Amino acid sequence: MNRQRFLAALVISAVFSVSRADEVNPLAGYAADITQTTISGLSSGAFMTTQLHVAYSRYFSGAAIIAGGPYYCAGSYTANTFLENATTACMNPLTESVGPHTAKLIRKAKEFADAGAIDPLENLLDDRVYIFTGSADDVVKSLVVEQTLEFYKNLGLKEDNLRFDNTVDAGHAIITDNASDVPCSETKAPFINNCGFEQSNHLLKFLYPDLRSPAEKLSGRLVAFRQSEFVPDFGTARDYSSMDDSAYVYIPAACETEKCRVHIVLHGCEQGSEVIGEEYVTTTGYNEVADTNALIVLYPQIKPSQPVPFNPKGCWDFWGYSSANTYAPDFYNHDAPQMKAIIAMLERLGAARPNP
Numbered sequence: 001m002n003r004q005r006f007l008a009a010l011v012i013s014a015v016f017s018v019s020r021a022d023e024v025n026p027l028a029g030y031a032a033d034i035t036q037t038t039i040s041g042l043s044s045g046a047f048m049t050t051q052l053h054v055a056y057s058r059y060f061s062g063a064a065i066i067a068g069g070p071y072y073c074a075g076s077y078t079a080n081t082f083l084e085n086a087t088t089a090c091m092n093p094l095t096e097s098v099g100p101h102t103a104k105l106i107r108k109a110k111e112f113a114d115a116g117a118i119d120p121l122e123n124l125l126d127d128r129v130y131i132f133t134g135s136a137d138d139v140v141k142s143l144v145v146e147q148t149l150e151f152y153k154n155l156g157l158k159e160d161n162l163r164f165d166n167t168v169d170a171g172h173a174i175i176t177d178n179a180s181d182v183p184c185s186e187t188k189a190p191f192i193n194n195c196g197f198e199q200s201n202h203l204l205k206f207l208y209p210d211l212r213s214p215a216e217k218l219s220g221r222l223v224a225f226r227q228s229e230f231v232p233d234f235g236t237a238r239d240y241s242s243m244d245d246s247a248y249v250y251i252p253a254a255c256e257t258e259k260c261r262v263h264i265v266l267h268g269c270e271q272g273s274e275v276i277g278e279e280y281v282t283t284t285g286y287n288e289v290a291d292t293n294a295l296i297v298l299y300p301q302i303k304p305s306q307p308v309p310f311n312p313k314g315c316w317d318f319w320g321y322s323s324a325n326t327y328a329p330d331f332y333n334h335d336a337p338q339m340k341a342i343i344a345m346l347e348r349l350g351a352a353r354p355n356p
Contacts (some may be wrong), residue, residue, distance in 0.1 A: 010057065024246045027225035029351030032296055036261045037346060038207040040064035040130075040200075042059040042174045042191070042318035043140060044302075045266030047073060047090070047318035050148065051332055052264075052339055054109060057123035059346060064130040064203035067140040067172055067268075069100050072108050072332045074319040076080040076101040082329060086319035091140050106154050117333040121155060127165070128161045130203045131315055134170030136185040142166055163206050168195055174284055175199035176267075181283075190276045191268055192284060204263065208295075214288035220252040227301060230341040230348075240322045242311040242339045244274060244301040250287045251296055260294040264342065267302070269315040296349060300342050321337035 036237055037059045041049035046068020053063040054071040073090040074082040076099075080089075093099040112118045129152050133145035149164045168175070171187035175195045184195035198214075205211050227232040227247035234241070254260065267280045280300050281287075290297045304314040309321040320329025322337045330336050 004257070020284075020351075024226045026229060027227075027249065027302060027345060027348045029353055030251065030255055030260065030296060030349050031049060031351070031353050032193065032255070032260050032262050032349040034059055034262055034346050035348035036061045037264065038062040038064070038128075038204075038261075039264040039266070040066065040207075041068065041266030041268070041316070042066040042271070043068065043172065043268030044315035045268050045271075046140075048266050048316035048338065049194045050151075050319060051336070052342060053127070053129075054121070054124065055118040055333055055336070055339060056343055057119040057121070057127075059343065060123075060127060062130075062207040064132075064207060065145070065148055066132045066174055066199065066203075067134065067137055067145060068148060069140065069144045070102055070105050072105050072112075073100050073144075073147075075108060075332070076104065081325075082319040082331075083321075090144060090318070092126045092138070093141065093144065096143050099141075099143050100151075102147045102154065103149050107176065109155075112333060117335075124152075125158075126155050127157065127313055128163075128207050129157060130163045130165075130206045132165045132168075132175075132199070132203075134168055134172065134185075134257055135166060136169050137172045137187065137196075139172035139187060170195050174280075176284060178283065180338045189270060190279055191271060192279065195300075198285040204286070204289045204293075207263075208261070208293070212292045214285065215291035216288075218291050220250055220255070220286055220287070220291055222287070223249050223251060225249060227341070227345070232337055232340065232343040238324070238331060240309040240324060241341065242302055242305040242309050242314070242317070243338060244272060244303040246273075247274070247301040247345070248278070248281050249296060249300040250281075250290055250299075252291045252294060254294045258294055260296050262277050262296045262298060262346060263290065264298045264300070264346065266300065266316060269313040270304075272303050272314045275314055298342075298345060298349065299343065300338075301303035302338075 133142040173193035182196040323329035
């Protein structure tokens with residue numbers, strides 16, 4: 001990211017922060033083509049990316065997983081709790097033998113699909129999937145992310161439609177080319193690292209091979225909207241979602257009148273707007289690529305919460321904290337509160353534009 005673009009992003013962020021203090025409007029419809037939706041995420045957002053991609057495959061044409069494990073990773077071992085699996089096998093296993101049990105996860109995915117709990121797995125076969133692990137990442141080890149690649153391979157995705165990158169000495173972070181970000185190999189907040197390239201550009205170009213170069217100057221609008229309307233039981237005693245009351249969407253100027261595609265971006269732990277403001281939304285490069293390619297970018301938001309649900313770092317749910325029944329959680333299927341909310345936002349973007 002060049003200095004001019006970084007400063008522009010800071011201005012947008014500052015202006016937008018003021019507007020968030022006002023009442024946030026509902027998300028509008030933009031008549032988007034939601035049949036070619038793609039999704040990307042970092043860390044817990046990467047685990048959620050695989051969950052959404054597999055569970056709601058009818059909407060997606062591709063996914064990008066940055067430092068995340070395979071679908072239903074927290075169900076790897078039945079002898080352990082989902083939380084124990086999430087924090088050991090799915091993040092920092094001592095050896096490959098106690099990492100994600102990918103063969104079992106494939107069997108479970110087929111079982112869930114046969115039961116109608118998730119979409120048919122055949123929907124995934126022609127999708128494109130980008131998978132990244134930093135060689136200096138000690139939060140979600142590379143051997144975990146390698147099993148994400150194996151999961152998709154064993155589902156039957158074409159080799160040409162899979163891209164796996166483990167060549168960068170990066171810490172646990174999304175990657176930029178902004179010199180003011182965290183040095184490449186480190187792992188520290190806000191987990192946005194300068195490694196000399198714009199990862200959002202790379203992954204979107206793989207997911208949509210027809211993309212043009214990113215914009216030098218943004219033409220569109222960054223909009224805060226009321227996320228709470230999409231969350232079941234938001235703000236009540238039954239709300240275990242940990243989802244923030246508002247979220248963001250970037251609308252390129254062309255998408256005010258044209259039929260655009262949608263890309264969903266899921267931040268990682270400790271990266272929601274309640275923790276780092278709009279930094280993830282405005283400085284990771286997604287909007288610049290979207291601006292020249294008629295691509296709406298949806299940024300759902302998670303916030304830290306405790307004691308109920310216990311989510312002190314503001315992570316997306318890939319082990320069951322958002323489920324009322326923690327012994328039989330639904331975080332991986334159509335009933336998962338966070339996934340239902342995101343899909344409802346996507347469907348709203350696909351709805352007709354409001355009358356002028």
